Amino acid sequence: MIKLDNLTKIFDTSEGPVTAADHISMEVPSGEICVLLGPSGCGKTTTLKMINRIIPATSGTVFINGEDTSAMDTVDLRRSIGYVIQQIGLFPNMTIEENISVVPRLLGWQPERYKARASELLDMVALDPSTFLKRYPNELSGGQQQRIWVIRALAADPPVMLMDEPFGAIDPINREVIQDEFLKMQAELNKTILFVSHDIDEAVKMADKIAIFRAGKLEQYASPDTILAHPANEFVAGFVGSDRTLKRLQLVRAGQVMGARPTFVQPQQSLSEALVIMERNEHRSITLVNSQHEPIGIISRDVAWNHQGLCGEHYEGLHGIAQQHDDLRTVVAQMFTADSSWLPVVDDQGRLVGDITQRGITHHLGATYRTQG
Amino acid sequence: MDTLNFLLENLDQLVALTLEHLMLVSIAVGLAIVTGVPIGIAITQNQRAADIVLYIASVIITIPSIALFGLMIPVLSLIGQGIGYLPAIIAVLLYSQLPIIRNTYTAINNVDPALREAARGIGMTPLQRLRMVEIPLAVPIIMAGVRTAVVMNIGVMAIAAYIGAGGLGTYIQRGISQTDPRQLIIGAMAVSVLAIAADYGLLWVQKKFTPKGMKVAG
Ligand SMILES: Nc1ncnc2c1ncn2[C@@H]1O[C@H](COP(=O)(O)OP(=O)(O)OP(=O)(O)O)[C@@H](O)[C@H]1O
Numbered sequence: 001m002i003k004l005d006n007l008t009k010i011f012d013t014s015e016g017p018v019t020a021a022d023h024i025s026m027e028v029p030s031g032e033i034c035v036l037l038g039p040s041g042c043g044k045t046t047t048l049k050m051i052n053r054i055i056p057a058t059s060g061t062v063f064i065n066g067e068d069t070s071a072m073d074t075v076d077l078r079r080s081i082g083y084v085i086q087q088i089g090l091f092p093n094m095t096i097e098e099n100i101s102v103v104p105r106l107l108g109w110q111p112e113r114y115k116a117r118a119s120e121l122l123d124m125v126a127l128d129p130s131t132f133l134k135r136y137p138n139e140l141s142g143g144q145q146q147r148i149w150v151i152r153a154l155a156a157d158p159p160v161m162l163m164d165e166p167f168g169a170i171d172p173i174n175r176e177v178i179q180d181e182f183l184k185m186q187a188e189l190n191k192t193i194l195f196v197s198h199d200i201d202e203a204v205k206m207a208d209k210i211a212i213f214r215a216g217k218l219e220q221y222a223s224p225d226t227i228l229a230h231p232a233n234e235f236v237a238g239f240v241g242s243d244r245t246l247k248r249l250q251l252v253r254a255g256q257v258m259g260a261r262p263t264f265v266q267p268q269q270s271l272s273e274a275l276v277i278m279e280r281n282e283h284r285s286i287t288l289v290n291s292q293h294e295p296i297g298i299i300s301r302d303v304a305w306n307h308q309g310l311c312g313e314h315y316e317g318l319h320g321i322a323q324q325h326d327d328l329r330t331v332v333a334q335m336f337t338a339d340s341s342w343l344p345v346v347d348d349q350g351r352l353v354g355d356i357t358q359r360g361i362t363h364h365l366g367a368t369y370r371t372q373g
Numbered sequence: 374m375d376t377l378n379f380l381l382e383n384l385d386q387l388v389a390l391t392l393e394h395l396m397l398v399s400i401a402v403g404l405a406i407v408t409g410v411p412i413g414i415a416i417t418q419n420q421r422a423a424d425i426v427l428y429i430a431s432v433i434i435t436i437p438s439i440a441l442f443g444l445m446i447p448v449l450s451l452i453g454q455g456i457g458y459l460p461a462i463i464a465v466l467l468y469s470q471l472p473i474i475r476n477t478y479t480a481i482n483n484v485d486p487a488l489r490e491a492a493r494g495i496g497m498t499p500l501q502r503l504r505m506v507e508i509p510l511a512v513p514i515i516m517a518g519v520r521t522a523v524v525m526n527i528g529v530m531a532i533a534a535y536i537g538a539g540g541l542g543t544y545i546q547r548g549i550s551q552t553d554p555r556q557l558i559i560g561a562m563a564v565s566v567l568a569i570a571a572d573y574g575l576l577w578v579q580k581k582f583t584p585k586g587m588k589v590a591g
């Protein structure tokens with residue numbers, strides 16, 4: 001847990017004092033990612049750097065796991081915090097292995113231990129240790145350097161990580177990949193992370209909580225869904241964008257919104273049976289599943305009405321299919337592409353587990369407004 | 374032809390004087406590294422100190438060597454060392470300060486601030502930062518300063534023969550006083566060849582010392 005209590009930084013400049021952070025108070029629970037978000041110059045970096053005392057705070061306190069850090073030795077404090085600055089700070093004079101193990105070496109680990117750790121971390125980001133351990137940073141691509149840069153901060157397994165726009169310098173495609181890798185790692189590692197970004201989409205994707213800053217002040221601190229659905233003021237609403245409701249789609253998985261008792265028919269059932277089921281449920285089409293319970297097609301009400309025979313003889317191809325873990329943005333995109341108002345939902349094995357409708361999605365997104373009035 | 378004969382007959386002596394020359398310069402520049410590098414590092418902490426130190430070092434380097442020897446004779450005579458090795462070594466030591474201090478200072482100051490912050494942020498103490506990051510990154514540039522010092526002072530050491538320091542300057546000095554062009558030519562050539570050879574030798578050393586991951590044009 002990281003707790004900031006009235007953290008304040010006033011820089012003395014030639015044009016007078018500049019308040020870069022103004023009584024920032026917030027609490028990041030253990031194992032969560034908190035994204036500090038805001039326009040350039042709003043004090044995100046300053047706030048972050050006060051935590052590991054790269055910038056000394058003017059006033060206020062930082063607690064880590066309940067302990068007041070002002071009582072801790074600066075060097076010890078920093079070694080217990082993983083730190084990733086925006087520019088890639090790999091030491092060019094050290095091999096990848098030496099770079100990754102630099103904090104463990106400072107902490108006095110035995111060589112076998114830190115070498116094993118370096119290999120383990122490389123494996124974690126799918127870089128082959130036998131190829132990369134002995135290379136130098138300038139022998140790596142930008143994306144590879146970025147990965148090393150992030151795992152170096154993880155080397156000594158610090159419970160807390162500070163990351164200042166860690167993926168800012170990467171092209172958008174690679175950034176998505178690294179973000180996904182990072183989230184996968186985080187799911188196992190459960191670090192408490194403060195993460196600076198100025199990209200609302202990145203924040204929505206990564207954050208458990210978002211802290212929105214303006215001119216040194218914390219404007220709102222809440223979950224991504226709350227920020228998007230209920231921005232605290234005009235500034236926050238403007239910053240997250242007029243399409244903020246669409247952004248909320250990313251936060252919800254198909255499995256959370258689907259109807260869990262999907263209707264379906266099997267190939268050997270007759271069309272008239274299918275028609276009865278559709279009429280009873282007021283559906284315009286129905287999913288056809290095979291013996292493994294995998295959706296293989298759909299039968300529309302028109303077809304069932306106008307034809308005789310078995311379902312297996314008169315179905316058409318699927319318009320689309322949603323995975324349980326797909327976010328709603330992906331699902332809605334599929335619906336729009338297929339011009340379809342609903343999709344069958346399958347689990348990891350490809351078996352039908354539900355159906356998701358446009359109405360269900362609208363209803364889900366609207367719920368938060370109804371409960372809060 | 375005369376010169377060549379003289380050379381062949383005195384080859385032993387030439388080798389001995391060359392080694393002596395090289396050794397004097399090495400000792401002096403070696404001492405200059407031991408003093409100059411720490412000074413160069415120390416003054417990165419204080420802009421005013423840096424300005425003063427670099428100013429003094431550049432004033433020293435403008436004093437002609439003959440004048441410097443002249444200045445040292447009365448002072449060192451107090452300990453009975455007015456002429457000989459000692460003043461020669463001290464002169465070279467002083468002349469070497471500017472290239473070595475300036476290059477060290479520049480190199481350490483120019484270490485990428487992001488790397489410096491990364492080193493700080495992961496919890497290196499100031500000494501660890503120097504040892505593990507700043508000095509390794511600065512080595513190529515410091516070595517370039519050492520090279521300048523060595524090449525420049527091979528010439529200064531030749532003049533030190535006039536105050537009895539020995540080395541290859543002995544030939545030049547004798548050649549002039551005895552109006553013997555053979556010795557003059559051999560002395561002058563040997564000093565030039567030595568300077569060029571030292572330059573290349575140190576370039577090789579500099580490349581050796583450059584951390585493998587750094588592409589710095591040498
Ligand atoms: N060393 C300093 N001296 C004086 N003012 C500073 C200093 N560092 C930052 N500031 C000022 O403090 C304010 C906040 O800076 P900070 O670096 O925290 O912004 P940021 O939110 O990280 O912005 P960005 O997204 O551009 O990185 C800015 O107005 C900046 O000019």
Ligand SMILES: [Mg+2]
Pocket residue numbers: 044045046164
């Ligand atoms: Mg910043």
